[in-house]
Amino acid sequence: MIHPNGKESEPEIFFDYIRRYLFDGRLRKRQVDGCNLLLAHWETLLPQGDSRWLAYALATVHFEVDRTMQPIREYGSDAYLTKMYDIEGAFPEKAVCLGNVHPGDGARFCGRGFVELTGRRNYEDWSQRLGFDLVGNPDRALDGGSQQPSFSMACILVLLPANGSPITSMRSRVTGSMPGESVNRLDKASLIAGFARHCHAAIMPQSGPIYSSTTIP
Template identity: 40%
Template sequence: MINRKFFFDEVRWSLFGGSLTQAQVDGMSGVLDEWEENHRNDDDRWLAYMLATIFHEVAKRMQPIHEFGSDAYFFRMYDKDGERPAVAKALGNTHKGDGVKFHGRGFVQLTGRDNYKRMSKLLGVDLIKNPDDALKLDVATSILFIGMRDGVFTGHKLADYFNPMEEDWIEARRIINRLDRAEMIAGYGRKFYASISYTTG
């Protein structure tokens, strides 16, 4: 079992400036629970990089969030009748209103009808009918794990960058996005990794 006291004591100072809210603790606890229940034999660097990704994507809140922006912004950015119809098409936003309905949500900002549909099938949850379910902690956590472990988001997966032969905290950003803020997120990942310890006995 992960030593939760050690973990939270470490990240409180190394990443959160000396204090943690209950919401931050709850969010990280949900990820740790999923890891211990279903992935405890996987590489701990995977867990660390997922936590680092959340830390960056939700601006340290450690809770699933709506993408920052208004409905007008989502319409402009993602709707077929907005300012970027090619982007809307690539996201599968073929119905009027899809840009707003399927804006980014969760830990990793799941965006676009096609991505909501894909995750609905993988999770057995109807995110097309109820896209706000992507904001539920358990659903957001499942999306995070499936997307990053299996390469569902971009075709790149955790095992590509963290395995017995390789450790690449910077290139791992490709699992989510291009290399935006890759070095910064790599630093977060190393700090989370240093905080993972196991109880004995």
């Protein structure tokens, strides 16, 4: 693992640390494989990148995919996803914000991937950014391992440095929060920042405290 901002962690140290502090003492093979995939894409895309951003990226994935470290489809039945995100559901204003203007869009463009891309508008945006069709085939957002670089890490790298706090700049733009709406409820901001501190300690075991409870400089 090569990281420029100090003495990097060896893989054994990294996984021993996150196993203890982020995975309750047990790591499954798919979780290890997911971490390795994200680390490999990071080193390919941003080999001289700030390890604090990598820590936040890993922490965000840890939260968004319920610790599986694999791209997942948002939990819930089609009926639930229609209620939450569809123009004919319970929250039509939110559906319009997400670009879900056609009946059926709510379930079709539910959250997918390592960072839970949500809404027709975001699927269209990322199709243009990455040059492959996520609108016609939304499940491509689940195929993080076959794309070089992966869709989800590309999202993270493009959006993390934008407009200050990564908590608002990355997660709101990918998951499609409405203007003024908290990002997946900002009561989770401190939780994710805590995950990020552990990830950074695993990546850079010689480093001290690096950021506050809710932001990364």
